[in-house]
Amino acid sequence: MTGLDVLVPSSPEEAVAAYGDGDGVTVIAGGTIVLPEITYGRLRPSKAILLKDAGLAGITRDGSRVTIGATTPVVELTELPAPIGPCAANVADSEIRAQGTVGGNLCAGIGPEAPRGDLQGALLAVGATVRTGGSGGEKTQPLEEFLADREGKLLLDVSYDEPAAGAFASLDRPHTHDYTALAVSAARAEDGTTRLAVSGVAGHAVRLPSAEAKADNPQAAGEAAAGDATFADDALASAWYRGQTLPVLVRRALTQLQEA
Amino acid sequence: MKAVGARLPRYDGVAHVTGRTTFVDDVRVPGTLWVKALRSPAHNADIKRLDTSKAEAMEGVHAIITWQDVPLLEYGHLSALGIPADEPLLAKDEVRYKGQPIAVVAAEDETKAQLAVEAIELDLEEKPALFDVRKAFDSDAPVVHQWGNWYTHFEDEMDRRQIRKGSIQEAFDKADVIVQGVYRPAAIEHVPLETQVCQVVPEADGRLTIYSCTQALYFSMGVVAAHLQVPLNRLKFVGGTVGGGFGGKVDTATETMCSLLALKSGKPIKWRWTREEEFLCSSTRAPWHMEIADAVTKDGWILGRKMLTLHDSGAYSRFSPYGLTKHSFHHTGAYTIPNLEFDGYVVYTNRVPTTAMRGFGVTSVSFAVETHMNRIAKELGLDPFEIRLKNANRIGDTSPNGIVYTDPSTVPTILAVADELGHELPADYRTMSSEKREGELLPEHLVGQLGNPEDH
Amino acid sequence: MRLTVNGIERGIESAPLTPLLYVLREELGITSPKAGCQQGGCGACTVLVDGEARRACLLAVAAVDGAEITTVEGLGAPEALSAIQTAFHEHYAAQCGFCTSGMLIAAHAYLEHGGSGERESIQETLSGHVCRCTGYVKIIDAVAAAAGGEITSRQKWLPQTGEESPVEVPGAPA
Secondary structure (H helix, E strand, O other), rough: OOOOOEEOOOOOOHHHHHHOOOOOOEEOOOOHHHHHHHHHOOOOOOEEEEOOOOOOOOOEOOOOOHHHHHHHHHHOOOOOOOHHHHHOOOOOOOOHHHEEEHHHHHHHHOOOOOOOOOOOHHHHHHOOEEEEEEOOOOOOEEEHHHHOOOOOEEEEEEEEEEEEEEEEEEEEOOOOOOOOEEEEEEOOOOOOOEEEEEEEEEEEEEEEEHHHHOOOOOOHHHHHHHHHOOOOOOOOOOOOHHHHHHHHHHHHHHHHHHHH | OOOOOOOOOOOOOHHHHEEEEEHHHHHHOOOOOOEEEEEOOHHHHHHHHEOOOOHOOOOOOEEEEEEHHOOEEEEEOOHHHHOOOOEOOOOOOEEOOOOEEEEEEOOOOHHHHHHHHHOEEEEEEEEEOOOOOHOOOOOOOOEEOOOOEEEEEEEEEEEEEEEEEEEEHHHHHHHOOOEEEEEOOOOOOOOOOOOOOEEEEEEOOOOOEEEEEOOHHHHHHHHHHHOOOOOOHEEEOOEEEEEEEEOOOOOOOOOOHHHHHHHHHHHOOEEEEEEHHHHOOOOOOOOOEEEEEEOOOOOOEEEEEEEEEEEEOOOOOOOHHHHHHHHOOOOOOOOOEEEEEEEEEEEEOOOEEEEEEOOHHHHHHHHHHHHHHHHHHHOOOOOOHHHHHHHHHOOOOEEEOOOOOOOOOHHHHHHHHHHHHHOOOOOOHHOOOOOOOOHOOOOHHHHEEEEEEEHH | OOOEEEOEEEOOOOOOOEEEEHHHHHOOOOOOOOOOOOOOOOOOOOEEEOOEEHHHHHOHHHOOOOEEEEHHHOOOOOOOOHHHHHHHHHHHOOOOOOOOOHHHHHHHHHOOOOOOOOOOHHHHHHHHOOOOOOOOHHHHHHHHHOOOOOOOOOOOOOOOOOOOOOOOOOOOOO
8 A cells, every 4th residue: 555645634625625636536434335445456545535524424404405414424314204214224234324424325336246325316316416526616416417427526415305205115135234126215395296216226326207207106107117227137136126126116115105 | 971961151152252262364473474366267268378477576475376386286175085186276277167276376465465466467268168067968068177077986987876776667657646846956155254264384393384264174184285295294284263164164275275385485374265255266055956756656655766966066076976975865855765766967067166065965955855745745735744754764764875774753853843833633643653664554665675774 | 543442552553544454453463353254244343433333344444543442352351251241151142253253342332322132123233243153043142131131042952041060161151
């Protein structure tokens, strides 16, 4: 590890400055994803930023607007209303939830064995926006846009308007350390619109617009969802299995939402 | 006998709960070099070029060994039992499974060792690979070994483990029903929490002290001594503390290569596999392919069994001929069947070599047999407990390999299970015992089949 | 960097991104946390960081600079076992022993945080810890016993707990 530069910024501003344009920078929040990458030699950082003291942790509320700092541990989300609370409670085990962060979850790329980032779906469903630093300065953008292009951005926080109702439906995990093979989050905004998103799909979580268009009919929405996602075979499940179970999860989530 | 039935504290319990048990990874030897392996990235390939010179020149690298450094390259895990060796310690001309070791590096830390591994130059020419035992016999099947895709050295150089008892033809002629089934349990990784690990210390007197996580210490000692071509008194094995093995640590995975590195470098050596290596490169329980056809009467007697087993040995024999032999002896399960025709093959594929795991060879056949018993019961519309009790081994019954049972436990076991589950049984079944079949209890198809336990 | 490990303050020389696990094992020679998977999946490396159970393999040492670390060596010694160590020993909760350190640390944290001893809550707490000897029932029994909860494993063929052992076993507590 010769020539390794490790920075420990003590404020969000220092963190953004240390990050610069992000080129060649390894960002470590909880470390639950990055450390094994280093141990197994898949990542050999030359410059790393530890965000532990950067003042990016915590959940704040302003009316119905909820803002979650990037280094907030996943465990702190578990008591939030659906879909976020149940989704967070479904991440790994209690010890990992206490260490892994929301930011790591949103920035996680596809893993060697399965798609990562279980929270991405729940936060898409509530229509979250993210605030980032990095190349091009501070930026606020919808989470969808961020997930599609995370290069060169340092996530600072994520915020959303609390939905009127939410639901979360997931395949069971064979072991607590498995990522969720497939999970669907649903949320109804105050204005009555419904958003649906799926995690466990190739690349990162995505919205399900065709299913959203039929949200008042769970069965029809489930059938429509198939065209909205791209599935891959991996260690957790086959693309076929995911394709078969997505309509079921969409139907369950929407049924829960109607009953909420 | 004051210890029998008593509640005794574990002799190693206090050490375990205070963190003081010394597992191999916990042995501290200053100046130890760490090991990483160059492993085959291909399932089946010819090695065209192997050049370690750049890696050897790297900073912190103290020794690299390849096949050329091994005094006896091929030594079979069961050479001592006369089963011919077919596996090189390090690949020479060919690799036959993904993950097969080709070279091992000892360096000052794991990162330096890994960087050196990445600097080794390797050219492979890939060949088609075989993964399905059912295709191994096809004329156009990929070739795993030049001499064939299955083991050919059972007694009298037979290419299969074969059992013949009574007349299978007669049994099929007399049968009311033929019940068939195919059973294919998959490979299972043992996943011991302690991965394969070894620490070797070259001593001042020229001997090697080998801290090993092996489940079979003297066995591993023989394997290392044979590869190194040294007498046993040159090796001091320290073992007995195993962080889980379940059969997977019967193979000698690390000790020999670490010993060679210790001799070449003159320094203490340690190799601890990563979890990834353990999953991808350590031996597994074998996948099995089992086909059963039973000759059955409509009241539930099994008159005969014809069975074909294909045992997936992976790329090399290791313990598979032994595992298949055990399998063949148990292919009637806990039941007595007088007419048998069993053929079992140890088949090579381009997968990780397979090995022992909890009931080596027997668990697979027990799964097949018990599932098949339920299938028979279902096809005949009989109670699965009753057909088990009926055919259960009793005193005087004989096993497929001719052992006369003197104390079989099938009947009491099945009755205990029925009891535990609250499963109702007719009185004549409920009062069954393991007593020898005589008089009315001796069914026609077993007349003349019973042995005398006194002679045994 | 500095760490207080089992009550003793130590200066740390390892590189800043070295996992705490290697700092404990290789630099400080504290070997109870095990390198079972080195990716957070098995729980065998779990230690207390400022009183909370954490995976030592997932923490860069620089991320815990200044923290107080407790390993099994710090819970109790053979002649003075802690409550959870005693319970594990008496209930045969350690088989091969490789997962035991992590189990003990997680269970200790559970008790310290007022764990109820209810089986579901113990299962939830230990759900990230793998035991391949599959001694989970006895492990849960041990934690339940230490927390004053119910024990369910079937030990009807054994004499009752508390009976004197008729055989002297070296190293066993009197």
